[in-house]
Amino acid sequence: MLYKLFAFTWLSVPLTIVVLLGTATSFIVGFKNVQTYNRATEALDIWVDILGKSRRWGQIARDFVEDKQLSRKLVYRHLAWLTALRYELRRPRVWEGAGKRFNAEYRRFYRVPEWERDIDELLPDYLPPSEAAQALSSPSVPTHILSLQSTSLRMLHTTGCLGSHFYMELHRSLGDFISLQSRAEGFKNFPYPRQYATVSSLFVKFFCLLFPFGLLHEFDKLNDGMTGFMQGNMIWLVVPCSVAVSWMYTSLEQVGESTENPFEGGANDVPISTLCSIIERDLKEMLGEQTADPTVGVIIAL
Template identity: 65%
Template sequence: MHLGRSYRLTEFLFWTRRQIYALLVCGSLPVILYKYASMTWLSVPLTIVVLLGTATSFIVGFKNVQTYNRAQDAQMVWTSIVGASRRWGQIACTLPNERDVGRDLIFRHLAWLTALRYQLRSPRMWEGMSRSFNLEYRRRYHVPEWEQALDEVLARYLSPSETACALASSSSTAAIISMQSHYLKGLHDAGQLNVSFYLELQRGIGEFIELQANAERLKNYPYPRQYATISALFVRFFCLLFPFGLLQEFDRLNDVVSGPMHGNMVWLAVPFSVIVSWMYTSLAQVGESTENPFEGSANDVPISTLCAALESDLRAMLGETVRHVEPEMIAL
């Protein structure tokens, strides 16, 4: 996610500049027709526009609250994964006289974390990372899951046979969890794992399955399309109609203004309509970039960074060190 103190105004203007260009056209065309084509009938009562703007603000606000809640849910899921993973490492490292077994349990868990983050970063048709303004901003940060193949990363933690099995499965995460469970059962059947450790570790696997399901819910089920559609339609309709509501309001100012602006006050409808409409379109764009918390945008949950930190922690429990991994999303 964005790791700077805040977005700069220049960043935000660059990110939304295409909308600003469209709003300039939408604001200028009514003024040209009103002033030079004598189409004074184009003016719309400002009261109607205000009512539409009020309804639009409620719709956009509702969407932004819901998308923020989705982002918060995603953060809570991964906070739980971090906590449960550290607990898993703690138990694995305290197995009596079984250092190699503990290492296998931790490395297989790191493989599961890797497969999960790759799964969550795979694109969906409703996500917006393919849109031009997001593609441009992608140059400011990198997403490791899009730069290195899954098989190369899994090979760090799994044996060649386990890697092949995970990749051959329709769900690598489910395959790795199943391997972990079967491995524990084999240890228990062989008498290398007593009942208390076995039950505690199996309970941990059940918790990971539940947390994975929660993450998949946020990934595979988007913000309801009916609400997303009506929000986008309301914003566009308001932005188109708003300049028409300002024509007569600014034209009346010619009666109290002299000098170069006399007779040209209606042109003020352009900058003011752009500023107000830009607030609505920007809020809508922010909501859209927040509703999919794993799509790879600058507002995502930083799952790559969390997994890198977890790997450092878990390997430190084994007495190993791992090189520092830079966060995947850095503000520039």
């Protein structure tokens, strides 16, 4: 308006500067999106591994531990570990963005079970009272449960309830679970580097602010070849064009930001609650116990 009505031509910025800034912004936003996407896919791979190894754990515990009660304890202790791990991964961190407006608006379409019930209510369903109390008093509940599982395996092997070959197989699986837990906790406790995230956000904001001023002179030159109503009014097209391009850049920035933290409880999270429900269903079926299908429901549980 100032450029058109009051001839403030000094507001115009050379288009070359805007193009260079837009190119740099595209590179840094693209880099951020690739890195955050890799974080999300690797976090999903971790839980796919947990899913497969959990089924293997259930098969060995069912088929090669003669005492069915001991077999059931191994399986249920594993379910307790899964429960503790998903609760640990859902604990909020200060850098996470699940509460931001663009994430909060989708919250009505799904639920996060870890925010609805306390872990104190669930662990006694899988562990004896003494073990549940010990685990809940530990600084790291999932790590303590894995320690209990290791002690239990050693006792089963010592008493002859578990053969050496299958003891080694289960112990190897236990080591895999420790490794997978550590990798998942790494994604939870170490966010996408803040310096890259901050620079990306600043570049996008600065580009969106400067972009309309870079178009002023270019659109003003279009008036020379215009006739009729649009003659002298081409400058007004700067508004919709700059809004459209700015929306593209801010959307790309928001996409990257929404996938930075794969366990924060946002709409783009790894669905660890659903995966744990599927594992629980499969392992209980191996024991001959019937459970409800966790995939049935109107509201998606992450």
